[in-house]
Every structure is written in structure tokens, then in C-alpha cells.
Amino acid sequence: MAAPHHSSHATLNPPPEPPLVSAAMARAHQTYWRFNLALIAALMTVGFIVSFVLPLMAPALAQVRIGGFRLPFYFGAQGAILLYLALIVVYIVLMQRADRRLQRAFVADAGADAPTTRGN
Numbered sequence: 601m602a603a604p605h606h607s608s609h610a611t612l613n614p615p616p617e618p619p620l621v622s623a624a625m626a627r628a629h630q631t632y633w634r635f636n637l638a639l640i641a642a643l644m645t646v647g648f649i650v651s652f653v654l655p656l657m658a659p660a661l662a663q664v665r666i667g668g669f670r671l672p673f674y675f676g677a678q679g680a681i682l683l684y685l686a687l688i689v690v691y692i693v694l695m696q697r698a699d700r701r702l703q704r705a706f707v708a709d710a711g712a713d714a715p716t717t718r719g720n
Contacts, residue, residue: 622712628705635698643687650675650683 621629658672665671 622709624712625705625709628702628709632698632702636695639691639694643691647684647687650680654680 654675655672658675661671661675663670
């Protein structure tokens with residue numbers, strides 16, 4: 601019986617090389633993703649507080665009344681749901697702004713790398 605042929609799949613099909621990016625574009629991407637992660641962490645913290653901390657504080661807030669109803673009623677009835685929707689809207693708005701900044705950096709970087717040609 602012949603020995604099996606050992607060929608490395610990696611050498612036959614090497615992974616594609618990532619495209620070269622400028623230092624400015626690399627910084628723009630790094631800033632974008634740091635902002636994205638910080639935003640997600642902040643919004644998830646607010647969501648955690650609304651989901652877990654406020655219900656634990658509900659007995660202490662039961663004395664506060666709004667329109668004849670106790671404050672924890674508003675948290676449970678509509679406050680938490682509206683806050684979750686607000687978190688989604690805040691994420692969308694801030695990430696669209698960050699996307700536009702990254703796009704501007706990309707366009708500026710592409711314009712800086714474009715060869716200038718002069719017609720005679």
C-alpha cells in the first residue's frame with residue numbers, strides 16, 4: 601500500500617493578501633471600531649440598568665406618584681419599552697454619523713492616493 605500524499609492545502613490555495621491601506625485609513629478604521637464598541641457598551645449598560653437595577657429599586661420608588669399611578673407602574677407599563685426604542689434610535693443615529701465620517705476619510709484617502717495627470 602502506498603503512503604498517502606501529504607499536500608498542504610494552504611500552499612496550494614494561499615489566503616488572499618489584504619489590500620494595502622494607508623496609515624490614515626487604518627487610524628480611521630480603528631477610531632470607527634473603538635467608537636462602535638464604546639457606544640455598544642454604553643447602550644448595553646443603560647439597558648442593563650433599566651432591565652435589572654430599576655426593578656430592584658421599584659419598592660423604594662413606589663411612593664412617587666405621577667397622575668395617580670405609582671412610578672414603578674410607568675416603568676413596567678411603557679417606560680422600559682420606550683427606553684429600549686430610544687436606545688435603538690440613538691445607536692442608529694450615532695452610527696450613521698460615524699459611517700459618514702469613515703466614508704469622508706475613505707474619499708479623502710482615495711483622493712490623496714489618486715495619481716494626478718496633467719493634460720498638455
